[in-house]
Amino acid sequence: MAGPYSLWGELDSLLQDREEAGLLRRVSTWTPRSARCIEAPDGRSLVHFGANDYLALSWEPRVREAACVLPSGRYGAGASPLLTGHTEAHEVLRRRLAAMACSEGALLFSSGYAANVGVVSALAKGEDVVFSDRLNHASLIDGCRLSRARTFIYPHADLEELRALVRRHRGEGRRAWVVTDSVFSMDGDVAPVEKLEALAQEYDLGLIVDEAHATGVYGERGSGLLEERGCRSDRWIKVGTLSKAIGCSGGFVVGPGVLIRYLENAARSFLYSTSLPLGHCRAAAVAVDMLGAMGKERSALRSVSQTLRDRLRDLGHRVGKGDSPIIPIYAPSVRDVVAWSQRLAEGGFYVPAIRPPTVPEGGSLLRVSLNIAHTPGDLDALVDACRF
Ligand SMILES: Cc1ncc(COP(=O)(O)O)c(C=O)c1O
Incomplete structure (x- = not known):
């Protein structure tokens, strides 16, 4: 005979533990x-x-004005992108993001979190290995978990330790990836991107970088740390967010056309989620346009x-x-x-x-x-x- 439902009491005691440790939020x-x-x-x-x-772009009058709903237009996109959710507003934004990054294409996600989870889990396969910086953002970590690839965590920004791990385990995967933030979200330091690029060339690694906190802040066009440091290898897959220096909301990935076409078919957080509201896209397109200047x-x-x-x-x-x-x-x-x-x-x-x-x-x-x-x-x- 079942007693009272135990879940609520259990959750309450977990919260109390957190409170006692000073960690309750x-x-x-x-x-x-x-x-x-x-x-x-x-x-x-x-x-x-x-x-x-x-x-301060979320306060910029041109950005705020662009976010307003047009008298003849809708607010929410109403559907996922492969149905009817992708509109002219989405298309303009993706072209601007691709131009900012000098890439062939871009793909939009409902958040930076969704972009990282979708990109990493669609690209890294169960038979691959992933090398992930210890201080990576939770969304990259969750993308690695969802991918089912064997994941090795290397000490933060430590190229020598990473090289040792790669030497030991590169052969165990069909394909191998390094996954990293470019600017780390809490420590504010940067990944050694030039050295990662050289290592990737040496060991035939794929590179997935989250430029969330670098977009708008680094590079002549404002596209991020890779631009700033002259990292132009075609191995880089660049993820970003519209929610930080761009002052809006939503995530994106930029890269070659074949990558974008593949992710359109394989990134589940893209496929099975409603497109961004149209005003978000218009506002972000104005902000992206301003970054270069x-x-x-x-x-x-x-x-x-x-x-x-x-x-x-x-x-x-x-x-x-x-x-x-x-x-x-x-x-x-x-x-x-x-x-x-x-x-x-x-x-x-x-x-x-x-x-x-x-x-x-x-x-x-x-x-x-x-x-x-x-x-x-x-x-x-x-x-x-x-x-x-
Ligand atoms: C490094 C990094 N990547 C991704 C994200 C997620 O971006 P968003 O807030 O757009 O979901 C954040 C922000 O919280 C972040 O700090």
Whole structure:
């Protein structure tokens, strides 16, 4: 005879465990006020160092105007792309993304998450091997899991360890892949893309790179780190998102026509999901169009990032290296990072505390995320508030 249904009690005790470890998370309601300010759930206005809208394009009037529903048009796409969900708005956006990346084609997904999961699981087969950076985004990790390929995790950005793994296991797979973020989402550092390209050539590896945080931020056209570093091998398969510097929502992959035609038939998160709303596509197309002319903003962002890192180091903090707009300030413990974030909020700044499982155990950090709307005064005040 069954007793009371046990699931709810079990979930409650799992949540309590998380709470005791300081790891319980909750959704709360925030009100964006401008590219640099956000209103907290308690009504206080905070300088926003937590968004990925690096170029403030989600506030750009032309982008917002393009997102409006046309009087004669629909809002939702109403169907998946291979039925009737692919419209002129989707086609224009995919052509612009392909042009930005100097690629033959592009394919749209409902999010960057869906793009990574769809691309990796459609390309890596059960008889393949995958080498995946330890700090890759969850969506690449899930893509590897779904692919059923044998996956080897290499220590973060460690080319020598990766080479050793490749030497040992390359022969065990029909095809072998390296899967990596280009800019890492929490640590804000970059993958050694030139060396990965050379390794791929040497051992005949496929390369899947997630340019989510590099799009708009690196490269003369703003297409990402591969453009910046001159990595032009035709082995690269580049995934990106419209949700960060492009300021909208949705994901994409760019590459040769044959790749796009294959993924149109094989990427399940593309095939079995409704196309993006039309306004998203129009807004993103305007933002993508603007990226090429934002070289000055890119340089400014990167130089502010370097200066801020130096100033935080001068205060004695352990700060990640690089010049991306994501600046990690490492904390000794989960409790410290939560306390630091709370203190900053009390001082008028939103800087999220990032804890396991988003980062590995022991890797808790404050994630400072810059955008071009922050003023020199905002940065001075933040440095001042970081004296802990
Ligand atoms: C590196 C990386 N890849 C992919 C994603 C997923 O993108 P999206 O938020 O568009 O689903 C994110 C963002 O959360 C990310 O940080």
